[in-house]
Amino acid sequence: MAGQGDSLRAIFFALGANFAIFLAKLVAALLTGSGAMLAEAVHSLADCGNQILLLFGMRQAKKPPSPDYPLGYGKAVYFWSFLVALMLFSVGGMFSLYEGLHKLHSDEPLQSPWIAVGVLVFSIIVEGISMRACLVEVNKARGTRTLWQWFRSTRQVELVVIFGEDLAALLGLAFALAAVSVAMITGNPFWDAVGTLAIGVLLIVVAIFISVEVKAMLIGQSVDPETRRQMCDFLDQRPEIECVYNLLTLQLGNDVMVSIKAKMRGEESALGMIAQINAVERELKRRFPQVRFSFFEPDIDDGDPGEGPDQ
Template sequence: MAGGANPVKAVLYALGANFAIAVTKYIAAFITNSGSMLAEAVHSTADCGNQLLLLLGMKRAKRPPSPDYPLGFGKETYFWSFIVALMLFSVGGLFSVYEGWHKLHEPEAIKFPLLALGVLGFGIVAESFSTWGCLTEVNKLRGNQTLWQWFRSSRNSELIVILGEDLAALFGLTLAFIAVSITWATGDPIWDALGSIAIGVLLIVVAILVGIEVKALLVGQGVEDTTRAEMVKFLEDQPAVEKVLNLLSLQMGPDAMIAVKARMRPTGTDVALVEGINKTEVAFREAFPQVAFLFFEPDLKD
């Protein structure tokens, strides 16, 4: 399924960048008294926590099956990804909107605007590096799809979340840079407050989009349509299979469960039929190593 992509690498890129950015933002927010800067600092802190939750989810998803969880824990990564979306919405988005609203009613001048702009510029560079790392992994998966098509169809919740976070952070930093620049040029702190609100709205929109995609995985999406089509074609190319009558799938983190109902070619004996199914299963698992559970039923009709 992963197609060579490494979600852990993308998460670590993002964690390193956001930690460095958060520290510099807090220092700058304290010195400059900028609402946009404080909103961005809280956003980066929330992102650091989010990346730690994603790493936790990926680790817990690797636990082996148990009697209570016979299909394993792969879908746990979706749960933690959904928690990340909620944190992005609440800790990042709502706080930024609140901070901007507060600054609108009690405006305060920005101190040392050049320092704020320098920190934001550093953040843009660091976040660009993190986004590049994430896109490198995403490009291993998306093929000819646009980024938006991949986002809507991907079953890799970790990369969905990291891509959403990185893009939100990059655009948020750009908005903060613009807001602080206009505030410095005009001497009107209202622009800084409006920048904070704009950042909050951006984070809320991204959180909702990420939440919608992760919710679909949490509820129980199958493998991607292209992967399912490849699976059906592969099975029907096998010498023992005459026709695939139905193929059901369930994506479970990096793994998948597949249930196949197929009309088999006549063999003459039950033993030959079972041997044909066994050979087909071995070949199928080799072609699709993400399949952790495979159930094969011979039948005459669906």
């Protein structure tokens, strides 16, 4: 599983790339009058703001627990990530749709289109480097899963957002390059407007996918299914435990809370049972370093026919 340092590297790569691309796109948009290029410039500027928000959210998540927040501030990064999705939707997507609709009613031809083409090619190269850096970290985390399976099951919200942004940026640049090229060849600015609209739709779709994933984490998701299966296997193999009635987990940013209800084996004294539980919890946190909070309830039955180890 990739750690927070891996996410930070991906974010800093993306921030540097997007700021350089924003400056190049802005100059090209002013020189050419391209709506698609202006939409892409705004998109890159929004991405820079998004990465700053992510960095701020990750810093907030490191704050220690307090009486008002006994489980810490780990989920703060989900709130800031959701704001990133909203910015991608509004500043990126909606502005691009507005600019595209405006350009549909304009007959003004592109000025110096070769400048736009050169900037877009440069941007694709730089964004490709950023995407590669992100994929290196994603591949560390996804294992044998496909990218789609990883995207749907991961709890690393920072990588989800950066991956979605980089993917949208690369596809948006491809749309912009195609639109400017066709408009340049045909001399018809209509295609530039079409490219701008396509970029807007793309950003809105990506923002929706990101927001759906972040929403699940905001509500309160468990750890990813593979980690939960490993935890179940660990508890089943412990000699101190006769039966696991229930295992609840909650992802708190990079931290995890675990609640276990189990029947202990062959120990009748309270002190002996406490020693057993402490041994299990120590080994659990050693095997799963992301577990920061653990609560263990010994019992002699599950107390509810509807409960079980998979609840």
